[in-house]
Amino acid sequence: MKNFLLLLTAIFSFNFSNAQVAVDTTGTLGDSYNRWTIDVYAGQAKGIKPYADGYYSSDPSRSFGGFQVNSFGAAARYMLSPKFGLKMDLNYDKFTNQKGSGSLDFETYQYRVGFQGVVNAVRLFGLEDSVGRFGLLLHGGLQISRMHSDLLDKDELNGGLIVGFSPQFRISNSLSVVGDISLLNNFRQHLSWDGSYADSSENLSGQMIVMTLGLSYSFGNEKIHGDWAIIQDKKDKEIEALNGRIGEIETLMNDSDKDGVPDYLDAENNSLAGVAVDTKGRMVDKNTNGVPDELEKYIDNTITNNNNVALSKNMIEQLINEGYIAAYFDKSNSQPTPASADNIGFVLNYLRNNPTASVEISGYADEVGDSAKNEKLASTRAENVKAILIKAGINPSRLNAKGAGIDSSVDKNSDYARRLVRKAVFKITN
Known part of the structure; x- marks a missing residue:
């Protein structure tokens, strides 16, 4: 009892x-x-x-x-x-x-x-x-x-x-x-x-x-x-929010082109490795000829001075064809960003120096939004880049613009990652 x-x-x-x-x-x-x-x-x-x-x-x-x-x-x-x-x-x-x-x-x-x-x-x-x-x-x-x-x-x-x-x-x-x-x-x-x-x-x-x-x-x-x-649980909620903020910070601190400037400050996220950039991540081009100064110096010293024209041309074509040179766009915008003028100018100079060369321009959009609208936007971006080159004196017959659709290669939830796929890339055709 x-x-x-x-x-x-x-x-x-x-x-x-x-x-x-x-x-x-x-x-x-x-x-x-x-x-x-x-x-x-x-x-x-x-x-x-x-x-x-x-x-x-x-x-x-x-x-x-x-x-x-x-x-x-x-x-x-x-x-x-x-x-x-x-x-x-x-x-x-x-x-x-x-x-x-x-x-x-x-x-x-x-x-x-x-x-x-x-x-x-x-x-x-x-x-x-x-x-x-x-x-x-x-x-x-x-x-x-x-x-x-x-x-x-x-x-x-x-x-x-x-x-x-x-x-x-x-x-x-x-x-x-x-x-x-x-x-x-x-x-x-x-x-x-x-x-x-x-x-x-x-x-x-x-x-x-x-x-x-x-x-x-x-x-x-x-x-x-x-x-x-x-x-x-409140603690689980707080941990989840904290992990989200840490993830955002990590994304902000990413340096896609390894130029020492975090992506969130980088106005040119595709600068060439080893090429000097300014505080905004843009390749230094003091003479505004569309070719980064260090690359231009390399070409002059290594190629021009050695009269190796074929190597110079092949290297520049490789830079263009592999996407190192591209035009970028703001969200829902079909006109290139001001920072993309250098890259378009790089392609323009190449076409001027190689009169028999043609270029194919492929436009892309990110995954956010209506798919049909994004497909159309990608095509419009390519056409607008083509129009800039035509106005710069390139014969339209040397330019082929097409929409390449949606680029889903990056995390669509990351604003900074999506900036990298709102672009138009170039491919040299002879």
Whole structure:
């Protein structure tokens, strides 16, 4: 008995103290779940002890002592957090002997009310993903009852502790099947469950067990109750946001062309390796002839001075054909950016110096927006670059403009990466 009372008291204290702590430390994101439930249920209430000689509630000839539907009740539950809550229940129990059991006839009944703490065991142990629609609630607290004995025509007010567990199965977002098995212990119970006065050896104590099955209905402004809702923790949300910001910073600090200038500051994201750039990442071209000064110097010193014209031409063609020289565009814009003038000028100079050469211009768009519009925009970008070269004196017959469509080679969620694919590239044809 002492061990039993200690167990009940410990569970009762644990439920209420932790429920209070949960209000302060829970990491749920506001009221993203419903908190209230109403339960209705019915089942069997069976007094365990005390009984007078000749009285008992079970039928020894039946499995589990026979079954009677003699307990009916309703309960309201409010969850302080997804793990802890409070519950109030109202119940009616009727105790009679089973016909043919051999017990003397008796009839007693009681009304009782319970005030309990509730623990959502599934959430407590983090098993939401594993159990799916199933759930398990643990509960314990105080109960007060009023028992009436027909035998003595006497009423008695009792009180004690209750502890139990409630398996659940969710039918819909608001309706669940709920079972329950509870053990009650009364203090200062003078009457036996058969209605007679208890023997002195068992006076002041009474125990009973209740097994019920019913329905649980949840309500509130949200779609689903906290027993079942998927709830994100504040800390997880903060970590996710922090990771996002770190990712943005990493993207900002990318240096695609390895010129020492981060992409977010780089006005020319395709500068040649080893060529000097200014603070905005643009290749230095003091004489504005469209050829970076260091490249021009290299050509003069290494090629012109050695009269190796074929090598000079092949190297420049390689730079153009492999996309090192390209025109870039702002979002939804079909005209090249001002910074692209140097690259278009590079191609212009090549065409002027190689009158038999032709060039194919391919326009691209990024993945953001309507696909059909992006396809058209890619074609328009190529045509506009062609128009610039024509106005610069290049015969239209040497220029072929086409739309190459959408370039999906970069992360479409990165603004800086998308800048690299809003472009027109060139290919020398002879």
